[in-house]
Amino acid sequence: MxxxxxxxxxxxxxxxxxxxxxxxxxxxxxxxxxxxxxxxxxxxxxxxxxxxxxxxxxxxxxxxxxxxxxxxxxxxxxxxxxxxxxxxxxxxxxxxxxxxxxxxxxxxxxxxxxxxxxxxxxxxxxxxxxxxxxxxxxxxxxxxxxxxxxxxxxxxxxxxxxxxxxxxxxxxxxxxxxxxxxxxxxxxxxxxxxxxxxxxxxxxxxxxxxxxxxxxLGKVYKNLMVDVHASNFKLRERAKQIVCDVTGVAYSQAESVLEQTNFQVKLSIVMLLTNTTIEEATELLAQSEGHVRRAVELRKF
Incomplete structure (x- = not known):
């Protein structure tokens, strides 16, 4: 030794x-x-x-x-x-x-x-x-x-x-x-x-x-934690702010969409940027292996 x-x-x-x-x-x-x-x-x-x-x-x-x-x-x-x-x-x-x-x-x-x-x-x-x-x-x-x-x-x-x-x-x-x-x-x-x-x-x-x-692995969009687990007040507020910053929607709309997706930030962003339903946005994310940019690009074609 x-x-x-x-x-x-x-x-x-x-x-x-x-x-x-x-x-x-x-x-x-x-x-x-x-x-x-x-x-x-x-x-x-x-x-x-x-x-x-x-x-x-x-x-x-x-x-x-x-x-x-x-x-x-x-x-x-x-x-x-x-x-x-x-x-x-x-x-x-x-x-x-x-x-x-x-x-x-x-x-x-x-x-x-x-x-x-x-x-x-x-x-x-x-x-x-x-x-x-x-x-x-x-x-x-x-x-x-x-x-x-x-x-x-x-x-x-x-x-x-x-x-x-x-x-x-x-x-x-x-x-x-x-x-x-x-x-x-x-x-x-x-x-x-x-x-x-x-x-x-x-x-x-x-x-x-x-x-x-x-x-x-697609858990970041730009420099944002789009897969953050919003388990408390601070993180839920952060989630809302991320959705607002990325999509440009008002705070109230970000909150509404996040509530629909059970505070899945990534899914909420793709829904808003591609004007799709939860099911459609989920499929786009699946096809893009979880990457927001790729999911949005897929919607353009």
Whole structure:
């Protein structure tokens, strides 16, 4: 097993050996300067991120699912991204799932030893009946977490697409993936605390992955969340505003049409832009694979 001390993420930062003697102003300034390095590190792996998104879009279009697998902070970041997909894009909870070492209990409290068990990662994917249509992203700042490694090994064995997200070069988990995203953010100001730069970089990359994937799946029109799940007052008001902005109708008309469609923003927009019934607009969206622009264009012919 790789020695932790050899990992970049475990290295000593040369400018922070007197961190405990610094003033508050000095610490926050230093952290801010370090955080500026994150987008530069991500820029170096944009081609790999693009490859990952292309694979995920293909999988989701063909009945597959996306799984994030991680332990500790890495697992929680995967969870944070996964749980935002249903409200933002009206996806089913099963479409993007997060698997944490130690299960739901580990969200709030670390489960001792869970991340060190190679077999548990495989077991969790088996519970979810992983298939070769699915995609598994293993997240580990160190790039060596056994729980994540076990999940990726199993995913490869059954033919699922595998992707690693790590913060060390030539990481152990990347040996078991089709696409390796290794974003090198360097030593943390607090030695080994990868909840800082490494985790921030990973969150930004997951933002890119799910947002771009959902755009490609037709869940965005222009720069608007036309598949937003209007589950509360704020989101219902947002839905009305989106319909008004896109179609130019009055607030009252937007509200009326949304009530007819059970607050399906995309369907309401297509109805108004094409002057069609719910049934006709639904068919246009089906023919356009859910893309508003294509649905409207289809009506012109």
């Amino acid at each position: 790789e020695r932790m001390t050899k990992l970049t993420t475990e290295g000593y930062h040369p400018d922070t050996t007197n961190l405990d003697l610094m003033s508050t102003a000095e610490i926050v300034k230093l952290m801010n300067e370090e955080d500026k390095k994150i987008p530069l590190a991500i820029a170096k792996v944009l081609p790999e991120i693009e490859q990952a998104i292309t694979a995920i879009v293909h999988a989701l279009k063909n009945g597959g699912r996306l799984f994030y697998v991680g332990a500790g902070t890495s697992g929680r970041i995967g969870l944070l991204d996964a749980v935002e997909c249903p409200p933002t894009f009206s996806t089913l909870p099963a479409l993007v799932q997060a698997i944490l070492a130690g299960g739901e209990e580990a969200v709030m409290i670390a489960v001792e030893g869970a991340e060190d068990d190679l077999s548990l990662g495989e077991a969790e994917l088996k519970k979810r009946q992983l298939t070769n249509r699915d995609v598994v992203i293993g997240i580990a700042a160190s790039g060596r977490t056994p729980f994540v490694k076990g999940a990726l090994i199993y995913a490869q064995q059954i033919g699922a697409k595998t992707i690693s997200l790590a913060s060390n070069s030539h990481s152990a988990i990347s040996q078991y993936t089709n696409i390796a995203i290794e974003v090198i953010t360097g030593p943390e100001i607090l030695t080994g605390s990868t909840r800082l730069k490494a985790a921030t970089a990973h969150k930004q990359i997951l933002n890119m992955i799910t947002t771009t994937t959902m755009i490609k």
